[in-house]
Amino acid sequence: MPQLKAIFVEEGIPPELAWLAEVESSFNPEARSPVGAKGLFQLMPATAESLGLSTSLPDERTHPLKSAQAAARYLRKLHARFADWPLVLAAYNAGEGRVGRALSSRKTRSFAEVSSALPSETQLYVPKVLATVELREGINPADLSPPRPRS
Numbered sequence: 001m002p003q004l005k006a007i008f009v010e011e012g013i014p015p016e017l018a019w020l021a022e023v024e025s026s027f028n029p030e031a032r033s034p035v036g037a038k039g040l041f042q043l044m045p046a047t048a049e050s051l052g053l054s055t056s057l058p059d060e061r062t063h064p065l066k067s068a069q070a071a072a073r074y075l076r077k078l079h080a081r082f083a084d085w086p087l088v089l090a091a092y093n094a095g096e097g098r099v100g101r102a103l104s105s106r107k108t109r110s111f112a113e114v115s116s117a118l119p120s121e122t123q124l125y126v127p128k129v130l131a132t133v134e135l136r137e138g139i140n141p142a143d144l145s146p147p148r149p150r151s
Contacts, residue, residue: 004040027040040071044073
């Protein structure tokens with residue numbers, strides 16, 4: 001966990017969000033989902049490739065540090081679009097297009113107001129990540145800072 005947090009800090013992302021790996025994969029770098037996500041941070045192939053990871057052999061999604069760096073970069077990208085950590089987490093789970101469409105159709109900017117338009121998995125996922133951050137770090141997830149410039 002210290003190495004994952006250090007990568008998140010280097011990428012300007014609150015280090016507490018590295019606990020995302022616990023929710024995504026239970027810290028198993030070989031974890032695979034039925035829909036094709038893989039690694040500690042359960043990156044889909046297209047997302048991983050867009051972030052510079054190889055998905056052919058060797059699949060860099062299973063490399064803990066490389067996948068952490070990619071996940072942190074993706075969180076930064078999502079925060080630039082949604083500017084709200086719960087919405088960022090929803091987009092990480094359900095896809096940024098789906099979250100963007102739900103926000104547009106509901107004419108809102110909050111996860112609470114759009115969650116019912118998202119898959120039930122995402123409705124449960126966002127509070128689970130936020131609760132994990134609160135439990136593991138003892139901080140209110142609402143106090144998470146926005147991304148900082150990269151160090």
